[in-house]
Amino acid sequence: MKMPEPDATVLARQAQIAAALAAIVPDGVIADAAGVSPYGSDGLVMYRQSPLAVVLPRTTEQVSKVLAWCHANGVKVVARGSGTSLSGGALPLADGIVLGMARFNRILSVDYDNRCAVVQPGVTNLAVSQAIAHKGFYYAPDPSSQIACSIGGNVAENAGGVHCLKYGTTSPNLLGVELVLMDGTVLRLGGPGQEQAGYDLLGLVCGSEGLLGVVTEATVRILPKPATSRALLLGFPSVADASDCVAAIIAAGIIPAGLEMMDAPAIRAAEDFVQAGYPTDVEALMIAEADGSVAEVDDQLARITQIANAHNCTHLRASTDEAQRLLFWAGRKAAFPAVGRIASDYYCVDGTIPRRQLGAVLGKISAIVARHGLGVANVFHAGDGNLHPLVMYDASVPGQTEAAEAAGAEILMACVDAGGVLTGEHGVGVEKRDLMEHQFSTIDIEVQSRLKCAFDAHGLLNPGKLFPTLSRCAEMNHMHVHGGRLPFPELPRF
Amino acid sequence: MAYRPATIEELAEMIPDAAVHGRSLAVSGTGSRPGIGPGAADADLDLTGLGGSIDHDPGELLLTLPASTPLDHVEKLLAQSGQCLAFEPPSPDAIWGLGHGTIGGAVASGLSGPRRPFAGACRDHVLGLSGVTGRGEIFTAGGKVLKNVTGFDLPRLLTGSRGTLAVLTQITLKVLPLAPAQATLLLPADTAAKAVRIIAHALMLDGGITGAAWSEGEVQLRIESSPSVLPALVDAARARLPASTLIEGDASRALWAAIASLYGHARADDIIWRCPLPANRAPALAALLPPDARLRLDWAGALAWVLLPAGAADLDVHGLVAQAAGRDGHAERLRGPASAIPARAPLEPGLAALSARVKALFDPAGILSPAAAPGGAA
Numbered sequence: 008m009k010m011p012e013p014d015a016t017v018l019a020r021q022a023q024i025a026a027a028l029a030a031i032v033p034d035g036v037i038a039d040a041a042g043v044s045p046y047g048s049d050g051l052v053m054y055r056q057s058p059l060a061v062v063l064p065r066t067t068e069q070v071s072k073v074l075a076w077c078h079a080n081g082v083k084v085v086a087r088g089s090g091t092s093l094s095g096g097a098l099p100l101a102d103g104i105v106l107g108m109a110r111f112n113r114i115l116s117v118d119y120d121n122r123c124a125v126v127q128p129g130v131t132n133l134a135v136s137q138a139i140a141h142k143g144f145y146y147a148p149d150p151s152s153q154i155a156c157s158i159g160g161n162v163a164e165n166a167g168g169v170h171c172l173k174y175g176t177t178s179p180n181l182l183g184v185e186l187v188l189m190d191g192t193v194l195r196l197g198g199p200g201q202e203q204a205g206y207d208l209l210g211l212v213c214g215s216e217g218l219l220g221v222v223t224e225a226t227v228r229i230l231p232k233p234a235t236s237r238a239l240l241l242g243f244p245s246v247a248d249a250s251d252c253v254a255a256i257i258a259a260g261i262i263p264a265g266l267e268m269m270d271a272p273a274i275r276a277a278e279d280f281v282q283a284g285y286p287t288d289v290e291a292l293m294i295a296e297a298d299g300s301v302a303e304v305d306d307q308l309a310r311i312t313q314i315a316n317a318h319n320c321t322h323l324r325a326s327t328d329e330a331q332r333l334l335f336w337a338g339r340k341a342a343f344p345a346v347g348r349i350a351s352d353y354y355c356v357d358g359t360i361p362r363r364q365l366g367a368v369l370g371k372i373s374a375i376v377a378r379h380g381l382g383v384a385n386v387f388h389a390g391d392g393n394l395h396p397l398v399m400y401d402a403s404v405p406g407q408t409e410a411a412e413a414a415g416a417e418i419l420m421a422c423v424d425a426g427g428v429l430t431g432e433h434g435v436g437v438e439k440r441d442l443m444e445h446q447f448s449t450i451d452i453e454v455q456s457r458l459k460c461a462f463d464a465h466g467l468l469n470p471g472k473l474f475p476t477l478s479r480c481a482e483m484n485h486m487h488v489h490g491g492r493l494p495f496p497e498l499p500r501f
Numbered sequence: 502m503a504y505r506p507a508t509i510e511e512l513a514e515m516i517p518d519a520a521v522h523g524r525s526l527a528v529s530g531t532g533s534r535p536g537i538g539p540g541a542a543d544a545d546l547d548l549t550g551l552g553g554s555i556d557h558d559p560g561e562l563l564l565t566l567p568a569s570t571p572l573d574h575v576e577k578l579l580a581q582s583g584q585c586l587a588f589e590p591p592s593p594d595a596i597w598g599l600g601h602g603t604i605g606g607a608v609a610s611g612l613s614g615p616r617r618p619f620a621g622a623c624r625d626h627v628l629g630l631s632g633v634t635g636r637g638e639i640f641t642a643g644g645k646v647l648k649n650v651t652g653f654d655l656p657r658l659l660t661g662s663r664g665t666l667a668v669l670t671q672i673t674l675k676v677l678p679l680a681p682a683q684a685t686l687l688l689p690a691d692t693a694a695k696a697v698r699i700i701a702h703a704l705m706l707d708g709g710i711t712g713a714a715w716s717e718g719e720v721q722l723r724i725e726s727s728p729s730v731l732p733a734l735v736d737a738a739r740a741r742l743p744a745s746t747l748i749e750g751d752a753s754r755a756l757w758a759a760i761a762s763l764y765g766h767a768r769a770d771d772i773i774w775r776c777p778l779p780a781n782r783a784p785a786l787a788a789l790l791p792p793d794a795r796l797r798l799d800w801a802g803a804l805a806w807v808l809l810p811a812g813a814a815d816l817d818v819h820g821l822v823a824q825a826a827g828r829d830g831h832a833e834r835l836r837g838p839a840s841a842i843p844a845r846a847p848l849e850p851g852l853a854a855l856s857a858r859v860k861a862l863f864d865p866a867g868i869l870s871p872a873a874a875p876g877g878a879a
Contacts, residue, residue, distance in 0.1 A: 196852075201622070300733070302733035426646075431648040446644075448640070454638060
C-alpha cells in the first residue's frame with residue numbers, strides 16, 4: 008500500500024510542531040515514539056504507521072485552532088475516534104498528526120419530544136442507547152463493534168450494523184453535526200429538525216471518511232424500543248436454499264428487522280466459541296428477526312416460518328424469551344472472534360452484491376481463496392446483500408498476508424463485477440482505495456473527489472484515503488472538457 | 502430559446518455550449534414545480550426528450566429509471582408489485598396545478614411526504630444516479646444495491662439540489678413493500694399544542710404508525726400493516742388514546758394523499774409556506790401567526806404548512822419561524838405573489854460560502870439554474 012510521500016521538511020519540524028500544538032492543547036499532545044505508538048494502527052491491523060504527534064483536544068475551540076494552525080503550516084491531520092475502522096480510515100501519516108477525539112466523551116442533551124440526542128463524537132455507539140434505555144429509547148445503528156466504536160467514527164464511515172435493512176445505516180439516523188473545516192471554520196449542518204435548508208451537506212459529510220471536516224458534535228435520531236423482538240434460527244441444507252428463502256421473504260413484502268446468514272465454516276466456528284445452540288449439520292444458517300407489536304411480530308414470524316418450510320428448511324427454532332434471542336445473536340455477533348480462534352489471522356472483507364448473485368459470488372469466493380491456498384468463512388447481511396467473507400491466513404507464514412490481501416481485492420472486484428459495490432459499511436479507506444477505479448470511471452471519481460476542494464483545498468485532511476489521487480484545487484475554477492480526456496493524466500498515484 | 506436534448510451525449514454537448522456562450526439554463530422536466538423551479542435563466546433546458554428504459558426489480562427492492570419518467574407512472578408501476586416509494590413524494594399538482602411532474606423533479610426538489618419521520622426522507626431512498634455536471638461530464642454515483650458506502654455520498658448531495666449542481670438523467674431508488682391495509686384515527690385537537698402532545702403520546706405506541714398530521718382541529722394518525730394484524734393495532738391504539746373516529750381503506754388512502762400534497766387544504770389564491778422545524782416548536786409558531794393564517798402540521802409535527810390569504814404577502818414567515826425555532830427551523834414560500842419577503846431566507850454566511858464553493862465545483866460557469874442555488878450564484 009503506497010501512501011503519499013512524507014514531506015521531509017514537515018518531519019524535520021516535528022518538535023516545533025508539537026510545541027506549537029501544545030500551546031493550543033496544553034495537556035493533550037503526545038510526541039514521543041513510545042507514546043504515539045498505540046495510535047499507529049486501527050482495526051485494519053495489516054498496516055501500521057506512527058504519526059508525527061497525537062493531539063487530544065477537549066473543546067471545539069481547540070479543534071478549530073489546531074486545524075487552523077495545521078492549515079496555515081501545511082501539516083496533515085488524521086482524525087480518530089476509537090480506532091476500530093476496518094478499512095484503515097484512521098491509519099496515521101508519518102508527516103501528519105492524529106487528532107484523537109476520545110476526550111469528547113459526553114452526551115450533551117437528550118430531547119425526547121423531538122426524538123434526538125446531541126452527543127460528542129467520542130461517545131461510543133452503545134453508550135448512546137444505554138443512556139436513554141431507562142426512558143424506553145435506543146439508537147438504531149448497531150455495528151458489531153458497538154461497545155467500542157465512537158459516534159464520530161460512525162458518522163465518518165456511515166457505519167451500518169445488522170438492522171440496516173429496516174432501520175438504515177448511520178446517515179438516515181443522523182440529523183445534524185457541528186463540523187470544523189480544515190481552515191478552522193466551525194459550521195452547523197442540520198439540527199433537531201427533519202430537514203436542513205440548502206444542499207444536503209450533512210448527507211455528503213456522513214460517510215466522507217474524515218476527508219471533509221472534523222465532527223465535534225452529532226445530533227442523532229433516537230427511537231422508542233419496540234415492544235417485542237423475536238428471532239428465528241433457520242438451518243438449510245444448501246446456501247442456495249437459504250438464499251432463495253431470503254428472496255421469497257422479501258418478495259412476500261416482509262422487511263424483517265434483521266436477516267443474517269452464515270455458511271458452514273462460520274456456523275461451526277461460532278458454535279464452538281459461544282455454544283449458541285446452532286445446528287452444525289447444515290450448510291447455511293439464517294437468523295430472521297421481527298420487531299414491533301406482539302401482533303406484528305407473531306404475524307411476521309408465522310409468515311417467515313411458512314416460507315422457510317417451503318425452501319427445505321431443516322432446522323427451525325423460534326426464540327421464546329429475550330435470553331434466547333440474545334443467544335441466537337451471540338453466535339453471529341461473535342463470528343469474527345470465533346474465526347480468530349480457528350485461524351491465526353483473518354481478514355474481514357466487505358462488499359455488497361445484488362442478493363440473487365449470492366450463490367454465484369460465494370462460488371467465486373471459494374475459488375479465489377483456494378487459488379491463494381487460504382480458507383474462508385462467510386457471514387452475510389442477507390437482507391441488504393452485504394457480504395463479509397473472513398479470509399483466514401497466518402501472518403507468520405511468509406507470503407500469506409500478501410495472499411490474503413490479494414484474495415480480498417479479487418473478492419471485491421468479483422462483487423463489483425456481479426453488479427455490486429466495493430463496500431457496504433466498512434468504508435474504502437486505504438484498503439480499497441486502489442480498487443475505486445474498478446467500480447467508477449475516472450470522471451466519476453473526479454466528480455466526487457474534487458468536492459474536497461470546497462472543504463479542504465490544500466488536501467490536508469486524511470489524504471491517501473478513499474481516492475487514488477486528489478484534484479489540484481487551484482485549477483478547479485476552470486472548465487475541463489476535452490472530449491473525455493483524463494483531467495490530469497500527468498498526476499502521479501500515491 | 503430552449504435546448505431539448507434527445508440523448509445524454511447531446512445533453513453533455515449542450516451544457517458546455519451554453520457555458521461558452523455565457524447562457525444560463527433553466528433546468529426542468531415538465532415544469533410542474535414553478536415555485537421551487539429553476540427561476541429566470543437565458544435559456545430553457547427541457548429534459549422531457551431524454552427517455553430510457555425502466556428496470557424494476559421487486560425482489561431486490563430496486564427501481565432504476567430515466568429522470569423524465571412521470572411520477573404518477575412510477576407509482577402505478579410499483580403498486581402492481583405491491584411496492585411503493587416509501588418517502589411518499591408529494592404531488593406538486595395541488596399546489597401549482599401543472600400536473601404530477603417527473604421522478605427527476607421529485608428527486609431534484611427532494612420533498613418528502615407524511616412517511617418521512619417513519620420511513621426516511623427522499624434522500625434516504627436515492628441509491629444511485631447518473632447525470633451531467635455543469636462542466637459537461639457524464640457521471641454515475643452511488644450504486645444499484647441497498648447498502649453502499651463507496652465514495653462520497655453524491656446521491657444524497659444531489660437529491661434536493663434543484664438542478665443547480667448537475668442535470669439528473671437516471672435514478673436508482675430503493676422501493677419498499679406497500680402495506681396492504683391501513684386505517685386512520687381522527688382525534689380532536691383544537692390547538693397545535695394539544696396536537697403535538699397527542700402525537701408524541703401516540704408515537705410511543707408500538708404499532709405500525711406511518712403518519713401523524715394535524716389540520717382543521719383534528720389529529721390524523723395513520724396505521725399500516727397486513728390485513729390480519731391491522732385490527733389488533735387499531736384496537737391497541739384506541740385503547741391508549743383519547744376517543745377517536747376511524748377511517749379505513751381507500752378513504753384513509755385518499756385522506757393521506759390530500760395531506761401529502763395539500764389537496765383540499767390550500768385555497769386557489771392562498772400563499773403557501775412550507776416550514777420544517779422541531780415538532781415541539783410548532784405550537785410556538787402557531788401562537789405567532791395572525792388570525793387569518795391557517796396552519797397544518799405533518800411529519801408528527803416537524804413540518805408546518807402555513808397558508809395565508811392573498812393579502813398577507815408581506816408577512817415575514819422567515820422571521821416567525823426564527824422566533825419560534827431559532828436556527829432549528831426554516832421556511833420557504835412555495836407559492837405566492839412577488840413580495841419584499843424572499844421565498845427563501847439567506848443561509849448563515851459560512852454555510853452560504855461553502856454551498857457556493859460546492860456549486861462552483863460542479864458548475865464553474867454558474868449556468869445550471871443559478872437563481873435556485875441555495876448559496877447564491879457563484
